[in-house]
Amino acid sequence: MRECQPHQKLPTIFSYQTKVLKSAILSRLLLLILILLWRTLLTPYDTSAPLNPTCLNHPSSSPPPPLLPSLGSAIENGVVWDSVYFLRIAQCGYEYEQSYAFLPLLPACIFILSRTVFAPLVSLIGDRAVLALSGYVICNVAFVLAAIYFYRLSAVVLKDPNAALRASVLFCFNPASIFYSSIYSESLYALFSVGGLYYLESRANNTALVWLALSGFARSNGVLNAGYYGFQTMHQAYDAAFMRKRALLALQILLSGALRCMCIFVPFITFQTYGYHNICLGRSSDEMRPWCKARIPLLYNYIQSHYWGVGFLKYFQLKQLPNFLLASPILSLAVCSIIYYVKSRPEIVLSLGFQPSLEEKSSTVVIFSEDKSSNSPPISEKYTSRRQENHNIKLRKKMNQGGDPAECRIDHGSVEKLGYTSASILPYILHLSFMVATAFFVMHVQVATRFLSASPSLYWFASLLMYSPSISKTCGYMIWAYCSAYILLGSLLFSNFYPFT
Numbered sequence: 476m477r478e479c480q481p482h483q484k485l486p487t488i489f490s491y492q493t494k495v496l497k498s499a500i501l502s503r504l505l506l507l508i509l510i511l512l513w514r515t516l517l518t519p520y521d522t523s524a525p526l527n528p529t530c531l532n533h534p535s536s537s538p539p540p541p542l543l544p545s546l547g548s549a550i551e552n553g554v555v556w557d558s559v560y561f562l563r564i565a566q567c568g569y570e571y572e573q574s575y576a577f578l579p580l581l582p583a584c585i586f587i588l589s590r591t592v593f594a595p596l597v598s599l600i601g602d603r604a605v606l607a608l609s610g611y612v613i614c615n616v617a618f619v620l621a622a623i624y625f626y627r628l629s630a631v632v633l634k635d636p637n638a639a640l641r642a643s644v645l646f647c648f649n650p651a652s653i654f655y656s657s658i659y660s661e662s663l664y665a666l667f668s669v670g671g672l673y674y675l676e677s678r679a680n681n682t683a684l685v686w687l688a689l690s691g692f693a694r695s696n697g698v699l700n701a702g703y704y705g706f707q708t709m710h711q712a713y714d715a716a717f718m719r720k721r722a723l724l725a726l727q728i729l730l731s732g733a734l735r736c737m738c739i740f741v742p743f744i745t746f747q748t749y750g751y752h753n754i755c756l757g758r759s760s761d762e763m764r765p766w767c768k769a770r771i772p773l774l775y776n777y778i779q780s781h782y783w784g785v786g787f788l789k790y791f792q793l794k795q796l797p798n799f800l801l802a803s804p805i806l807s808l809a810v811c812s813i814i815y816y817v818k819s820r821p822e823i824v825l826s827l828g829f830q831p832s833l834e835e836k837s838s839t840v841v842i843f844s845e846d847k848s849s850n851s852p853p854i855s856e857k858y859t860s861r862r863q864e865n866h867n868i869k870l871r872k873k874m875n876q877g878g879d880p881a882e883c884r885i886d887h888g889s890v891e892k893l894g895y896t897s898a899s900i901l902p903y904i905l906h907l908s909f910m911v912a913t914a915f916f917v918m919h920v921q922v923a924t925r926f927l928s929a930s931p932s933l934y935w936f937a938s939l940l941m942y943s944p945s946i947s948k949t950c951g952y953m954i955w956a957y958c959s960a961y962i963l964l965g966s967l968l969f970s971n972f973y974p975f976t
């Protein structure tokens with residue numbers, strides 16, 4: 476190991492965030508250029524994008540023609556696949572049963588922006604083009620913000636700003652990039668889920684709760700983020716009951732954790748109740764839809780099964796083999812990341828994180844500790860506070876001698892060396908494992924590329940593969956080739972209304 480050299484300046488977190496910001500903006504500009512290029516060179520498979528029937532709920536007279544119809548048409552031509560549903564909901568509300576498969580956060584944001592900031596543009600390009608423009612702005616801005624929060628989360632969890640930067644740049648150019656630049660809910664979901672996890676790791680539990688709940692208003696899988704609170708509650712209750720011998724505190728922690736988990740479910744349940752009220756109430760038994768009569772009338776599950784054939788093993792058909800191949804890279808990467816972690820830390824996985832080293836547990840993120848409002852630290856922190864204090868003294872001595880703070884920190888803090896294999900990664904691995912199983916066995920498997928694209932541990936593992944000296948550089952080339960190929964393929968196929976994921 477080389478000596479710490481004097482006058483070396485460690486790049487600040489702000490400078491790293493600036494690099495992530497530039498990467499995020501550059502990636503969105505790249506996608507925009509590719510979309511325009513492919514739309515110019517090729518003829519779309521389906522040319523019905525500009526069609527816009529009158530709203531069923533509130534039909535109105537035809538608006539006057541816009542002053543710049545060609546510009547409005549160019550914007551509307553990019554409204555393909557699920558983007559049609561989101562714009563239709565923003566314009567007309569929930570008209571059809573199948574439209575309830577699309578949660579309301581993105582349509583609501585589109586409606587608000589189109590009626591406020593972009594309202595003066597209606598006379599120029601038309602109402603639907605303004606809605607589409609609002610959707611593009613919201614999704615792309617949300618992605619840029621999500622990338623910044625992704626870096627912050629990565630820096631907190633990995634305790635390595637360089638690894639966090641590499642993973643964040645990879646996230647900016649992820650294989651599902653086309654969906655983060657289109658009118659899809661992926662960007663808003665990534666923003667609120669990643670941002671919520673960052674606030675959770677930063678001990679801002681109330682802020683995290685709001686953000687994670689909003690992720691459930693963006694996509695249905697947002698409810699799975701309740702698992703992070705469940706994991707946190709489990710460890711905090713164990714620490715209170717068995718380490719501190721305070722049964723009443725453990726009960727209080729369990730009740731508080733249960734309420735927080737319920738709060739994350741509230742947006743999704745509220746929306747299902749809204750659908751039940753609109754479709755089922757006020758109808759006779761003969762007119763009721765089948766799901767209305769179920770013991771638990773869950774609209775979302777019925778729509779997925781009835782209209783799109785989603786269900787356990789329903790997609791396991793020979794004709795779907797190309798879709799399994801399309802999803803195989805992201806699924807392979809996810810499975811490898813899980814296996815690598817399990818092999819590296821079997822004691823952590825088997826004990827669900829209850830048996831990390833004392834030093835690691837005291838230095839790990841908030842998922843293992845109580846709220847910052849707690850007056851007394853966990854008992855594991857008491858055992859290691861003196862050891863951590865000694866490390867800090869040595870670090871200050873090195874820095875006073877002109878050493879590199881980052882390098883000296885790694886020399887003295889064994890926890891920082893763990894990175895992707897630290898105990899704090901476990902809840903992310905458990906979350907990813909459930910998502911992978913769902914994508915492979917239940918969903919349309921090709922959707923896995925974007926379904927898993929907001930999982931932080933994927934990029935942390937990919938960054939490890941790409942830059943670890945003990946791993947072949949071929950892995951890094953393959954990962955970048957995969958991302959580049961899917962960005963090119965996605966922008967080509969998706970923007971011209973051909974099937975992608």
